[in-house]
Amino acid sequence: MYAREKVAVQASFPNALSNYFLNIFFLFQYRVDCVLHAAAHKAVAESCRRPLQYYDNNVVGSFNLIRAMDELGIKKFVFSSSSTVYGTPLYLPMDEEHRAGNCTNPYGKTKFMVEEIVKDMCLQDKVKVFQLRIHHIFICFV
């Protein structure tokens, strides 16, 4: 889908996401025009034990990435959210119309908060976003 787009890979720079200036550097250096954002802490139980760590990494980190994108005029954004944003299901099977935001743990709340930031950016035409509310994924790098 994004064969001709350039995607920044930051995995080899631990916590790079949290640093606004590093985000600016990478996005500018690689002339990025589309960001696929999958970096996060993601353990539900750990998020209950260490909520501040999760809000800092997942919310502040994403905020710094989005702020850097905005600064550089990068609009295309794919965000790995989570089905945890739905919270306790009101009905099954859940679909995309299911109400979100009734999260039962800090991890889910961090994902929902970033969705809300991105939604507000969309309303101002600052980003065009594709949000993935993932349930379980397995990704292989060959």
Ligand SMILES: NC(=O)c1ccc[n+]([C@@H]2O[C@H](COP(=O)([O-])OP(=O)(O)OC[C@H]3O[C@@H](n4cnc5c(N)ncnc54)[C@H](O)[C@@H]3O)[C@@H](O)[C@H]2O)c1
């Ligand atoms: N695996 C699942 O079942 C699942 C389900 C729902 C949502 N998700 C979401 O999908 C995304 C990818 O999941 P995954 O299973 O590949 O996770 P993963 O833990 O394998 O990979 C996440 C990567 O992000 C990196 N990272 C975390 N914080 C960072 C930071 N501040 N700066 C730079 N790098 C940072 C980690 O080092 C790790 O390499 C995550 O956003 C996760 O919340 C995953």
